[in-house]
Amino acid sequence: MSERTILVIDDEESIRMTLDEAFRAAGHRVLAAATARQARRILRREGVDAVVQDLMLPDCAGLDLLDWIRSAAPEVPVILITAYGTVRTAVNAVKRGAYDFVEKPFDVEHLTLVVDRALEARCLTERVGQFERTLAASFDPDGVVCQSPAMKQVMDQARRVAASPTATVLITGETGVGKEVVGRAIHFLGPRRKHPLFEVNCAALPAHLLESEFFGHVKGAFTGADTGRKGILEEANGSTLLLDEIGEMPLDLQAKLLRFLEDRTVRRIGETRGRRVDVRIVAMTNRDLEKEAAAGRFRRDLYYRLHVVPIHVPPLRERPEDVAPLFRLFLRATAVSLGRSTPEVSPEVEDRLQAHSWPGNVRELRNLTERILLLEDVGDRVEARHLPPELSDSVPPARRTDTARIPRFAEAHDALSRELIQRALREAPSLAAAARLLGIDRATFRYHARRLGISYRGGGENSPRGENVPG
Structure with a gap:
């Protein structure tokens, strides 16, 4: 990777010096700030490719500075480090735009690897953006994915x-x-x-x-x-x-x-x-x-x-027929930007993609495609194991169970019994004949008819008194 500029923001001089040495050894240019104010000044005048930021700063809450960076330079990935890490804090940081969250004391090699991945992700985003600009210049409206009726x-x-x-x-x-x-x-x-x-x-x-x-x-x-x-x-x-x-x-x-x-x-x-x-x-x-x-x-x-x-x-959730074709389109675009062949897509992956609700719509699907090819060890085919947890756990539509549509066994049994008894009564001349059609005796027939509220008034030898089976 060519030289990139990394800004380290931490009020502890020892950490700034440690990271300065590590990132320079990896071939990067390093800038350092001890306060949020210094960091803002640097970001306004310097081109920065990634930020490593302490969550606790003397003049600003770390998440507030994160918000400012995401607003001022949304393309710059931010890795947060802190000695006060909790799961809730980490989740909140990622939701607010942090690329990753590393607890102190950290392993320098691990943090360097995280930064390298962030820089690779940014590089990929830039290359995909360049590809999309080139694509827009030669836009083919007939190539728009529209498999769905919508x-x-x-x-x-x-x-x-x-x-x-x-x-x-x-x-x-x-x-x-x-x-x-x-x-x-x-x-x-x-x-x-x-x-x-x-x-x-x-x-x-x-x-x-x-x-x-x-x-x-x-x-x-x-x-x-x-x-x-x-x-x-x-x-x-x-x-x-x-x-x-x-x-x-x-x-x-x-x-x-x-x-x-x-x-x-x-x-x-x-x-x-x-x-x-x-x-x-x-x-x-x-x-x-x-x-x-x-x-x-x-x-x-x-x-x-x-x-x-x-x-x-x-929204994409209302046009599931477009999900798999869009995924393959983004795979091709990302593969071209990475200089690699386009992998195939397994049927199970297509099922799970179609089962997802896609709250981020097409943009979420495109970002997922980039992340899979960049971070996962994808060979000739994208498999279910390459998907993130929220998609790995999705139930494919063909196998999805909607319990609201499945009646209870007793309800289904009664509905079928009612249909059979009513049909037999319509087709048979008497109650006894209707019972014979269903292969049961007259007492059993009469019991189920009463239980299900089915009335029958008949004549003939099997109902000499014009017997009524009450509802």
Whole structure:
């Protein structure tokens, strides 16, 4: 592995020195901080590839610093170390984004191995991201996985709306369902596909930069504006602009976007004249914008402007037919990025994947694929033993038992007895004949009929008094 930069955050000098020596011996560059304040300063000015952080710091709770790092540099893996480790603390740390949790006193070789794995995971993520960017540039809408009826309907909607190059589209769905894939399909299925696709994540940019990012600015419009620049709306002229996480856009910028949608004119910051541009807007969100508008967090008029053609992408748990094909697709992509052959997938693995509820949707499935090929010893085939515990313990659909649908034995026995007695009564001329049809005597027949509440009034030799079997 090439040299990487590791930041060690610990108030004990002996630990900083020990880890500095160990990581340098492994070929890495090491930075050190004794406090959270020093760590923040380093992270703001240095490119850091991984962080090893003590949970107990003199000026900050360790998990608070973890939250800050995850917000400021989400791509940087954080390994927490502490002498006060508990299972609850470790679980909480991992839930809040820590890559791993190591207790003091730790084995230096073990910690070095954990850091190396974290760096490999980051490297893989970067390579997969590069692969995905390359894939997006040559996006094939016919390659979108849509084995399920739900996704076939979504892609049918995408094809129809793609034919109209100006219609605004609002794509909704839970986090990680693949809204951006549908948005890209709309672009590449339509007449704008000859132009490059533009994408902006409204939640990823600081609020004070969003307006300049969208509309551009002239030289001297604000401090630091040494040159003028186009905004992305101008850059995307003639093409499609995907606006991810539109629900996170600040209200003041929502008003400016609404004005653009009404007159299709861009005014750079510091400029009075407008420029006409031709851009199709495809907005995406995991929020219920109608509820957000009712709560005053989203402009209602903008919601109606965006809601011209709504497309809802269902969660992965509602389209299990797509799980195995998506898994194989991600296996191929990850294998290519690792320079290895693509393994086969055992039927049991496919069953267990399909049985899982996938709360993280397609993104969770993709992350699982990367983790399996990176951390598991996978040969020519992915087997059930390569799956994490939450999937190893899943019951495949073909073998799953739904106790709510299985009646108790007595209930099933009574239901069948009732059906047989009623059928025999319909087909036989008398109670005795009905009993003979079922191969039982008349007393047994009469007992079960009474027990089950079945009435019978008959005549003839077997019921001389027009006997009624009461209900």
